[in-house]
Structures are given as structure tokens and as C-alpha cells.
Amino acid sequence: MDFELSEEQRAFAQTAREFATAEFAPHAARWDVEGIFPKEAIAKAGELGFCGLYAPESIEGLALPRLDATLVFEEMAAVDPSTTAFITIHNMATWMLGTWGGPAVREQWGAELTSGRKLASYCLTEAGAGSDAGALKTRAELQGAEYLINGGKAFISGAGATDVLVLMARTGGGGAGGVSAFALPADAPGVSYGKKEHKMGWNSQPTRTINFDNVRVPATHLLGSEGEGFRIAMKGLDGGRINIATCSVGAAQGALDAARRYLHERQQFGKPLASFQALQFKLADMATELVAARQMVRLAASKLDAGHADASTYCAMAKRFATDVGFNVCNEALQLHGGYGYLSEFPLERLVRDTRVHQILEGTNEIMRVIVARKLLEGESDIR
Numbered sequence: 001m002d003f004e005l006s007e008e009q010r011a012f013a014q015t016a017r018e019f020a021t022a023e024f025a026p027h028a029a030r031w032d033v034e035g036i037f038p039k040e041a042i043a044k045a046g047e048l049g050f051c052g053l054y055a056p057e058s059i060e061g062l063a064l065p066r067l068d069a070t071l072v073f074e075e076m077a078a079v080d081p082s083t084t085a086f087i088t089i090h091n092m093a094t095w096m097l098g099t100w101g102g103p104a105v106r107e108q109w110g111a112e113l114t115s116g117r118k119l120a121s122y123c124l125t126e127a128g129a130g131s132d133a134g135a136l137k138t139r140a141e142l143q144g145a146e147y148l149i150n151g152g153k154a155f156i157s158g159a160g161a162t163d164v165l166v167l168m169a170r171t172g173g174g175g176a177g178g179v180s181a182f183a184l185p186a187d188a189p190g191v192s193y194g195k196k197e198h199k200m201g202w203n204s205q206p207t208r209t210i211n212f213d214n215v216r217v218p219a220t221h222l223l224g225s226e227g228e229g230f231r232i233a234m235k236g237l238d239g240g241r242i243n244i245a246t247c248s249v250g251a252a253q254g255a256l257d258a259a260r261r262y263l264h265e266r267q268q269f270g271k272p273l274a275s276f277q278a279l280q281f282k283l284a285d286m287a288t289e290l291v292a293a294r295q296m297v298r299l300a301a302s303k304l305d306a307g308h309a310d311a312s313t314y315c316a317m318a319k320r321f322a323t324d325v326g327f328n329v330c331n332e333a334l335q336l337h338g339g340y341g342y343l344s345e346f347p348l349e350r351l352v353r354d355t356r357v358h359q360i361l362e363g364t365n366e367i368m369r370v371i372v373a374r375k376l377l378e379g380e381s382d383i384r
């Protein structure tokens with residue numbers, strides 16, 4: 001067991017840090033305030049391979065282990081969790097398309113997606129099917145060589161600004177076994193978008209509903225086989241949960257670093273804040289919990305890389321733990337900044353707003369507990 005990163009892994013992280021410092025740091029606050037989706041900066045991330053970090057080489061992805069991908073996402077999220085989180089969703093959808101897409105789909109979109117020239121959305125949630133995603137109602141009916149799609153999705157990240165939709169729709173009976181996955185052009189006739197949602201955070205990426213009204217897609221756009229869609233969606237989310245957890249860890253590291261600096265700079269009662277033991281203890285707890293969260297995420301990533309039987313459970317544990325810790329560390333860092341932490345002049349309030357949603361999406365933290373508890377109570381798991 002080696003807890004040290006290799007030289008190559010440190011180099012990945014360094015490249016990502018330099019990229020985020022140059023391309024995200026000067027603009028992240030403005031993208032948040034003005035609600036700008038920074039497609040050009042995302043395309044620049046794509047030039048470095050960051051839009052297809054673990055996508056297969058058959059679509060020109062880097063095919064990196066998940067653990068290595070977390071190193072890149074963490075550095076970018078320390079500066080801009082919102083934009084980085086979108087990039088992680090794009091990576092997840094691109095990996096699904098590259099892994100289960102047939103030749104037609106991979107040739108049409110693969111390299112465009114891994115390069116970041118085109119972007120993808122992951123479309124599972126519906127207005128009436130959130131935590132119970134297996135109850136989704138959007139239908140895809142095979143008619144000759146095409147599927148006819150009708151229904152609607154809610155809360156879709158990037159919607160209206162992306163090029164490809166990775167869509168879960170019902171081709172069979174009720175429940176998860178009746179769901180299939182598809183890749184389709186985001187501007188196909190019959191696809192329409194709702195208004196851009198007003199959100200607490202994640203303002204550098206749009207969130208919209210999507211409506212499908214008699215949308216026709218070639219049967220070759222099915223990912224995997226009919227009925228396999230929910231399994232594919234959950235496989236995507238195993239990695240997605242590691243990615244979102246990583247975004248929380250990165251944001252928390254950014255917040256912790258800011259707090260450390262501030263405790264030295266700010267003087268009250270004639271002394272730097274760093275001299276007050278109550279604040280030292282708070283900082284120590286923040287760092288301790290953050291290190292534990294990072295190790296948990298890396299453990300889950302390595303389980304996924306190794307194809308461990310309980311990998312999904314570890315991903316759920318890591319997502320629950322790291323997103324709770326990440327939010328709390330950002331919030332404590334804001335508190336350590338006093339009133340200045342509440343002003344948007346400092347990045348703390350943005351980090352708090354951006355990390356809050358990580359406890360909700362890609363499966364809420366309650367649903368993560370459902371997954372973990374179910375596995376533990378089955379009696380066959382080897383979670384330790």
C-alpha cells in the first residue's frame with residue numbers, strides 16, 4: 001500500500017493547477033455573477049485532455065485511472081467548483097458514450113467530446129423521478145430503424161448549451177429494467193429547452209428542463225442494449241460520485257488555504273487571528289477532516305479502478321462523506337473570515353454556494369446512505 005502520489009500523478013496535478021490558475025482564477029467570480037458558461041475555457045481544458053480523462057482511447061480519451069482523474073478535477077475545483085463540476089459531468093457522459101456507444105455514435109461524437117470541442121449533458125432526472133430515477137417516464141419506442149422519443153427531463157446541467165444528450169428513456173415495462181440509454185443531438189427536431197433555472201450556486205453552468213416531442217433518433221444511437229440503460233446510468237454515476245466528491249475536496253482545499261492566509265493577515269485585539277487557540281483548533285479540525293475525505297475519495301476511486309465488487313458502495317460512502325466535509329470546511333472558512341467572508345470580494349461565499357448542491361445531486365446524501373445501508377444489511381459485503 002502506497003499513499004504517496006507518483007511523479008507522473010504529481011505532474012498531472014501540477015498541470016491542472018497551472019491551468020486553473022491561468023484560465024479559471026481570473027474569471028471565476030465574474031462567471032458566477034454574470035452566469036457565463038465558459039465554453040472557451042472548457043475547450044482549452046479539452047486541449048489538455050481534461051474533457052476525456054477516463055474516456056476510452058477508441059474515442060481519443062486519455063483512459064486514465066479514476067484516481068488520476070481526481071487529481072486533475074481537485075486542482076481545478078479549488079479555483080472554480082462550478083465550472084469543474086460541469087467538466088466532470090461532461091467526462092461522465094463522454095465515458096458512457098465511448099464505452100457503450102456503437103461505431104456510428106463513437107465516430108460521430110467521440111473525438112469531438114474528448115477534445116472539448118463539443119459538450120455533453122447527462123439526462124436522467126425527471127420532474128417526477130429524482131431519487132427514484134428508475135421510475136422515469138420518458139419513452140423511446142422503436143419504429144423501424146428509429147426510436148421515437150417523448151417525455152421530459154428536469155435539472156439537466158449544461159442543457160441548452162451542450163451538443164450531445166446522453167438520455168435515459170423507457171423502452172420496456174416499469175422499473176429500472178425497462179430503461180435504455182441513448183446518445184442524441186441536442187438540437188434534434190422536437191427537442192426544446194426550458195428557461196435557465198435561477199440557482200443558489202453553480203452559476204457558471206446552465207441548468208434547464210428538456211422536452212422531447214416526437215424526437216426521432218436512429219436505432220444505432222442506442223448505448224449498449226435495450227433494458228441496459230439504468231445499469232449504464234448507474235455505472236456512469238459511480239465515477240460521477242467520485243468526481244463530485246472530488247470537486248468538494250478541491251473547493252474545501254481552496255477555502256482552507258484562503259483561511260490559513262487570512263488568519264495570519266487579519267489582526268484583532270492587537271494580535272493576528274492565528275494566535276487565538278479556538279481558531280487554531282477550528283483550522284486543525286478542518287484540515288483533518290479534509291484529509292480524511294480526500295483519502296476516502298481516493299480509496300473509492302481505486303476500488304472502481306480495480307473493479308472491486310463493492311466499488312459502488314465505496315463511491316456512495318465517499319460521495320456522502322466528502323461532500324458533507326467539503327461543504328462544512330468551506331462554511332467554516334467563511335466563518336473564519338468574519339464579515340469579509342460574506343462579501344463576494346472574497347471567494348468563500350461562492351465556494352459555500354457552489355458546494356451546497358454536491359450534497360443533493362448525483363444521488364442525494366440520503367440516497368447514498370440508502371445504498372450503503374442496503375449493502376451492509378445484505379450481509380455479504382466486505383466493507384471495511
Ligand SMILES: Cc1cc2nc3c(=O)[nH]c(=O)nc-3n(C[C@H](O)[C@H](O)[C@H](O)COP(=O)(O)OP(=O)(O)OC[C@H]3O[C@@H](n4cnc5c(N)ncnc54)[C@H](O)[C@@H]3O)c2cc1C
Binds near residue numbers: 199367
Ligand atoms: C443544480 C443541479 C444540477 C443537476 N444536474 C443534473 C443532471 O445534469 N442530470 C440529471 O439527470 N440530474 C441532475 N440533477 C438532479 C439531481 O440529481 C436530483 O435533484 C437529485 O437526484 C434529487 O432528486 P429530487 O430533486 O427529485 O429530490 P427528491 O427525490 O424529491 O428528494 C427530496 C428529499 O427526500 C429525500 N429522499 C428521497 N427518497 C428518499 C429515501 N428513500 N430515503 C430517504 N430520503 C429520501 C432526498 O434525499 C431529499 O432530501 C441536478 C440537480 C441540481 C439541483
